[in-house]
Amino acid sequence: MSKKNTPAQYSEASIKVLKGLEPVKQRPGMYTRTENPLHIIQEVIDNASDEALGGYGKQILVTLNKDGSVSVEDDGRGIPVGIHPEEGVPVVEIVFTRLHAGGKFDKAAGGAYTFSGGLHGVGVSVTNALATRLAVTVWRDGQVSELEFADGGNVNVALHSRASQRGEKKSGTRVTVWPDAKYFDSPALPLGELQRLLRSKAVLLPGVRVTLRQEKNGEEQTWFYEHGLRGYLVESLGGAEPLIPLFEGERFAEGDEDSFAEGEGAAWVVAWTEDGAQVRESYVNLIPTPAGGTHESGLREGLFQAVRGFIELHNLQPKGVKLLPEDVFSRVSFVLSAKVLDPQFQGQIKERLNSRDAVRLVSSFTRPALELWLNHHVEHGKKLAELVIRQAQARTRAGQKIEKKKSSGVAVLPGKLTDCETEDITRNELFLVEGDSAGGSAKMGRDKEFQAILPLRGKVLNTWETERDRLFANNEVHDIAVAIGVDPHGANDTPDLSNLRYGKICILSDADVDGSHIQVLLLTLFFRHFPQLIATGHVYVARPPLYRVDAPARGKKPAQKLYALDEGELEAILDKLRKDGVREAAWSISRFKGLGEMSAEQLWETTMNPDTRRLSPVALGHLDFDATVARMNMLMGKGEAAQRRSWLEAKGNEVEADI
Numbered sequence: 001m002s003k004k005n006t007p008a009q010y011s012e013a014s015i016k017v018l019k020g021l022e023p024v025k026q027r028p029g030m031y032t033r034t035e036n037p038l039h040i041i042q043e044v045i046d047n048a049s050d051e052a053l054g055g056y057g058k059q060i061l062v063t064l065n066k067d068g069s070v071s072v073e074d075d076g077r078g079i080p081v082g083i084h085p086e087e088g089v090p091v092v093e094i095v096f097t098r099l100h101a102g103g104k105f106d107k108a109a110g111g112a113y114t115f116s117g118g119l120h121g122v123g124v125s126v127t128n129a130l131a132t133r134l135a136v137t138v139w140r141d142g143q144v145s146e147l148e149f150a151d152g153g154n155v156n157v158a159l160h161s162r163a164s165q166r167g168e169k170k171s172g173t174r175v176t177v178w179p180d181a182k183y184f185d186s187p188a189l190p191l192g193e194l195q196r197l198l199r200s201k202a203v204l205l206p207g208v209r210v211t212l213r214q215e216k217n218g219e220e221q222t223w224f225y226e227h228g229l230r231g232y233l234v235e236s237l238g239g240a241e242p243l244i245p246l247f248e249g250e251r252f253a254e255g256d257e258d259s260f261a262e263g264e265g266a267a268w269v270v271a272w273t274e275d276g277a278q279v280r281e282s283y284v285n286l287i288p289t290p291a292g293g294t295h296e297s298g299l300r301e302g303l304f305q306a307v308r309g310f311i312e313l314h315n316l317q318p319k320g321v322k323l324l325p326e327d328v329f330s331r332v333s334f335v336l337s338a339k340v341l342d343p344q345f346q347g348q349i350k351e352r353l354n355s356r357d358a359v360r361l362v363s364s365f366t367r368p369a370l371e372l373w374l375n376h377h378v379e380h381g382k383k384l385a386e387l388v389i390r391q392a393q394a395r396t397r398a399g400q401k402i403e404k405k406k407s408s409g410v411a412v413l414p415g416k417l418t419d420c421e422t423e424d425i426t427r428n429e430l431f432l433v434e435g436d437s438a439g440g441s442a443k444m445g446r447d448k449e450f451q452a453i454l455p456l457r458g459k460v461l462n463t464w465e466t467e468r469d470r471l472f473a474n475n476e477v478h479d480i481a482v483a484i485g486v487d488p489h490g491a492n493d494t495p496d497l498s499n500l501r502y503g504k505i506c507i508l509s510d511a512d513v514d515g516s517h518i519q520v521l522l523l524t525l526f527f528r529h530f531p532q533l534i535a536t537g538h539v540y541v542a543r544p545p546l547y548r549v550d551a552p553a554r555g556k557k558p559a560q561k562l563y564a565l566d567e568g569e570l571e572a573i574l575d576k577l578r579k580d581g582v583r584e585a586a587w588s589i590s591r592f593k594g595l596g597e598m599s600a601e602q603l604w605e606t607t608m609n610p611d612t613r614r615l616s617p618v619a620l621g622h623l624d625f626d627a628t629v630a631r632m633n634m635l636m637g638k639g640e641a642a643q644r645r646s647w648l649e650a651k652g653n654e655v656e657a658d659i
Helices: 022-026 038-053 091-097 123-129 191-204 228-237 294-313 325-329 357-376 378-406 436-445 468-473 475-484 513-529 531-535 567-579 600-608 625-636 641-658
Strands: 059-064 070-074 131-140 143-150 154-163 172-179 209-214 220-223 247-252 265-272 280-284 332-339 429-434 451-456 504-508 539-542 547-551 560-564 588-591 615-617
Touching: 022 123, 038 059, 038 070, 038 123, 038 172, 038 191, 059 191, 091 123, 091 131, 091 143, 091 154, 123 131, 123 172, 191 209, 191 220, 191 228, 191 280, 228 265, 228 332, 247 357, 265 294, 265 357, 280 294, 294 325, 294 332, 294 357, 294 378, 325 378, 332 357, 357 378, 429 436, 429 475, 429 513, 436 451, 436 600, 451 475, 468 475, 504 513, 513 531, 513 539, 513 625, 547 567, 560 567, 625 641
Parallel strands: 059 209, 280 332, 429 451, 429 504, 504 539
Antiparallel strands: 059 070, 070 172, 131 143, 131 172, 143 154, 209 220, 247 265, 265 332, 539 615, 547 560, 547 588
C-alpha cells in the first residue's frame, strides 16, 4: 500500500492539549475581532476605565507611538505586583498570561471591581497573546515595577522594582502593546473608531479626562464632559431640535432591594425628534454595546409602558388605534449607561448584552421616572402622545394596504391553531410546538398579540421522498401548510408568498435527542417542499434550555434562576458560581425532560420573549444547492442507511460545523 493511502493514525499522541495562551493563538477569532488590533487595545483601555469607574482614577492617556505600538496609561491603583498566595508567581504576570484570571471575578461586597465590563477574564491576556511585545509599568506602594513579554506571552524581562523618585506619579499602570500583524487583516488602527471609543469613555465617566496623543504628527485630543450623557447627546444631535425637553435621569438599586444587587441600575438621556432616531448608543459598565441587547429592550419597554399609561390616563387614544412599542421608540434618540453586577455578553467581543434581568432592571427604573415627568409636564406629554398616535395610525394604514392584497383565497385554518391578533407579518410569529402539553404551556405563556401556536402530535412525517400531491394526506403537514398560507413548491419555482401569514415560523421542540429529531424532520419538510421560506429568511429554530440552576444570593447578587441550553453552558454557569465562592451544595440543578415540564412563565422567559430568548435563523449553508440536496438525500433517504452510517461514523462529530 502506498504511503498516500495509509490511514491517519489516531492514538494517545494525537490528543493535543493547548496550554497557557496557545488557544488564543490557534483560534484568535474566538476571543477578539481580527479585522484590526483595535479590540485588543480596547481591552487595555477598558481596564483603565474600570479603575476610573470604581473611583480610583481621573486621567486616561492613550499614545500612538512612532514605532507602531500603543500605550495606555492611567492613574489608578496599579496592578498588584506581589506574589500570588496560591500560584507562587507575581500577580501582574498572572493577569497578562493566564486566561480566566483577574480581579473582576471577585464579586463579593468590597471586591476589587464590583462593577466592570471585562468579565470574561481573558481580556489583557488575549492582548498579550496577540502581541510581538508587551511592556508593563506599575506605580504602586512607593515603587516602580516593570515587566516585559515577547512572542505572544513569554516573559522577556522578569519583574523588577525600584523605589519611586520624587516627582514621579504615586499610583497607576502603563501598558504598551506591539500588536502582531499576522493575526489581523490590517495592522492599522482605525483612528475614527478609537476616537469614538475614547470619547464615549469620557462621556460615561464625568470628571475623567481622556486624552489621545499621536507621536507622528504631534496631535493631541482631549475629551472631558462635565455634563455627562446630556452634553454628549445634545452634541451628537447636531442642532436637531427635540420635540419636547430631554428626558434624563438615573436610578441605582439600594442595599435593601430584593430584586437587584446594590448599585445596579442605569443612567439615561432620551430625545424625541420629528426626524426620527439619529443617535442610539448604549453601554454596560462602560463597555459599548453597538448591537444593543436586553438593556436597550428594557429602555424600550419602560418608555412604552409610561407613554401608553399617560395616553390612557388622559383618554387621548383614538378608537381603533392600537399602540405598539415601536410607535414610541421609532423617533427616539438616546444614550443609555447601565450598571449590571454580572453581565452576560454575546461572545468575547461584548457587542450585545444577553443578561435577562437587564430588561426588568432598566424598564422598572425608567418607567416610573417617565410617568412622573409626563404627569408633571402635561403639555409636553400631550405633544409626545400626538407624535406616538400619528406613528401608530401610519403603521395601521400601511398594514391595511398589505392586508387588502392578501384577502383573497383564505383557506379554513386548522382547528388546533391558536392564532395571534395581528396580521402584520413584520411582527407576527408561528410556533410549531412539539406535543399538546407543551402547546398548552406555549398558549398560556405567549404574547397573543403577535404569537400563534400550532401544536404537533408525535413525530412529523419524513417528507424527503414524499410526492408533492401526496403531502396533504398527512394531517400534521396539511395543518402546517394551511396555517402558514403558502403552497408547497420546488427549488426552481416562484411561489406566491403574498398569502404568507407569519413573518417568523419557529420550530419549538424539546432540548433532547427526540426534539432534535423533530427539528430535522421539520427542516426537511421546509427545505424540500417550502425552500423559498428558508431562502427569504422566514424559518427559525427556538432554543429552549435543558437545565435550570437555582443559585443562592452571593455577595451583592440576589438569588437567581439561571438557564443553560446544554451541558457546556451548565458547566460554565457552575464554574462561575464556584469562582463567586458558592459551595457545591448551595445550588440546585433541574433538568427539563421536555417543554411540557416548563411552566408558561418559564417558557415565555427563556424561549418566547423576543427580548430574552435565543432564536436561531435557518439559512442555506456554504454548500451549493445541488451539493446540499445530495447531502440531505444521504441523510434522509430511505435507501441510504449504509452510506448514512458510514458518513456518521467518519464525520458525525463535525455535523454542526459542516452542514
